[in-house]
Amino acid sequence: MAEFVSNIRFFLALVRMTFKSATGQRSAMLIRAIFSVTTHLIYIPVWYVVFSVAPDLGGWRLEHALYAYGLAIACWGFVSLFAFGLRMIPEQIDHGELDSYLTLPKPVLLSAAFSSSKNTGLGELLFGICLLAFCCVKYDFSWIPMPFFLVMGSVVFASGILFFATLGFWLKQFIGSAEEIYFNFNLMASRPAPIFTGALKVVALTLVPVSLMSHVPIDFVVHHHWQTLVFAIVGVASYSLLSVSFFYLGLRFYESGNRFGIKG
């Protein structure tokens, strides 16, 4: 119990330090925040165009697409702002930068994940929250579960990033591929849930669990299916556990020195 409490303290200290460092360059942060809000605003008419062709996709309408997009962007922003280190794990492995984390107080994952921040994250997080709030006001969605879904979605997304980033322990120069996977993971979370059927649904619930990130929350907001939500929470916990275990498996491989490389 004492170890858990000290880990939480360590986590909060890291988050505070990372956030302080990210907000240090205020003007750069503001410019990027404005730019990222503009960028994401451009994407909204894309869904207007899609839903002007098909106003109802298996019960999924424009408001659901907007809510899913808001969640996906807010989660992307949350992870970029507070845990950007997760995204950089493959690069840190390639450059041998994880060595320095091994000498820091454990757990290594906390240091690696929460030690850097990307300041576009603030704009993305705010934009996502504003879009969710817009959906709550305009389409009468409940406000209450919104913070919970934000946390749940961010945990799923962070776990997904960690899972794929961990492959970098075995695969060299994986950062480019990993970035591609993160981006498309997030993009898929804003796709309408009814299109994920059959094998695609299995993928969306297991390997790339975008359904846990956006589809289940929207199902709850619309239909209040408690049972689905409980299953989703169990799914999120299992996926997170799997990702963390996978990371430590990779870290053991890294620590053993088997990932031999020459720098020149």
Add this chain to the structure above:
Amino acid sequence: MKYYHFARIAFGDHLNNRLRIFTRYLVFLLLDWVMIAMWSLIYKSGYGPASIYFRDMAWYMAFAQMMFFLSPRLFVVIDSDVRSGNIGYFLNRPIPYLWMRFAEGVGALAGNLLIYYVVSLPFIYLMIGDWPTGGWIAITSVFGGLVLASVLHLLFQIFAGLSTFWTNDAVFIYHSYQKFCLLLGGIYVPLSLYPSFIPESVLKFLPFASLVGNPVGLLFHPTWWGVLEVLALQMFWLGFVGVCLSMFYQMCLRKVEVHGG
């Protein structure tokens, strides 16, 4: 000749990185699968446009996604060169940095064309279960259009990469450009189905349509006149963006000379 050698080396280097090619290809197939499933649902819900058969729409979606995967992620390389200061070493060489990176991009693009064009046809056929109504003529004209579209995409990527001189991060500039492509390029919905307040007659003259909507739209009506029109527009945008890029590069050089790397 020296550009040819840069392209040749990049071609070999790109094909050697099998892991990156494989993972990118998997992501491409997954996106294709999702987009085809979306349009399948639209047709099953009765909203499918009467003028376009489902199989043509599905092939359109697959090829539209392909455009983004054909070119290498050149903006990442340039972004890294600028941020690390390595660009300073390249500027001393007797070859313009801009066109050296472009030649490398074209080399890697050639490698991707080889893979995506050969491997994708059976995979997409398996997903859709039929060939497009225009047959091989349609597929060939789309393939031709996608080559020029990918070169244009490379030029835009170099723009995004060089923007690092001012923004210190090319990724968010590239994402903005990508969002414009999604909105105005006809990636999710063919240009002909856009609502009347964004008319196709205007959209098709924009560079974003020359990237995806125009060349891939040849699937629906593969006529000689249509092919010529698409190619002419692409050539215009290639020339225009190329000239603008040269001017932008000169601005970047001045910035390096005045402020250092």
